[in-house]
Amino acid sequence: QVQLVESGGGVVQPGRSLRLSCAASGFTFSNYGIHWVRQAPGKGLEWVTVISYDESNKYYADSVKGRFTISRDNSKKTVYLHMNSLREEDTAVYYCAKGKDSSASPSHFDDWGQGTLVTVSS
């Protein structure tokens, strides 16, 4: 069965960096785009970024553009989210989710990881 496992969350000071990982199994990883969606404590869901199957297309929400970078290693079946210049408003649970196809087009999400909490605080 499809499994997505996030890791790398933790407490970090404003302005610092953090890298999240999303390890996949149970499907042909290199055939799918992968998204990150976040949820601030007690709040709703916010789409963050997407990467296509071959890294040729990457898109970002305006709130993270220029600060976050998504990448993937198909040999390791892992997607990474590099987060720089973190702000308190980036505090959230970060979920990775499998897209509906190989592209970076908008998608619904059949499969989600369990999430990893990022807390930005001094």
Place this chain on the structure above:
Amino acid sequence: IVLTQSPGTLSLFPGERATLSCRASQTVSSSSLAWYQQKPGQAPRLLIYDASNRAAGIPDRFSGSGYETDFTLTINRLEPEDFAVYYCQQYGKSPETFGQGTKVEIK
């Protein structure tokens, strides 16, 4: 596209029908609208995609309808496990966006 869900909270008894609304600020192309259920401490779970198609393993008491700007999730005969927060999401236009959620609570 801004999605507005109503009501914010729905208080119902088990066995009753829940009707949740999701209104879009502009037409959602190709009825690219999904519904998710989320319970505390869990990831969202896909219920409905393309406005009216149930995801794999979703009971038939869940149904979706609507088009353009007005969409509805109906839950017939609420079971105890259905009390949760529900989100709509549009993926017809980038960036995909979510509604703010409707909480279905036990009355």
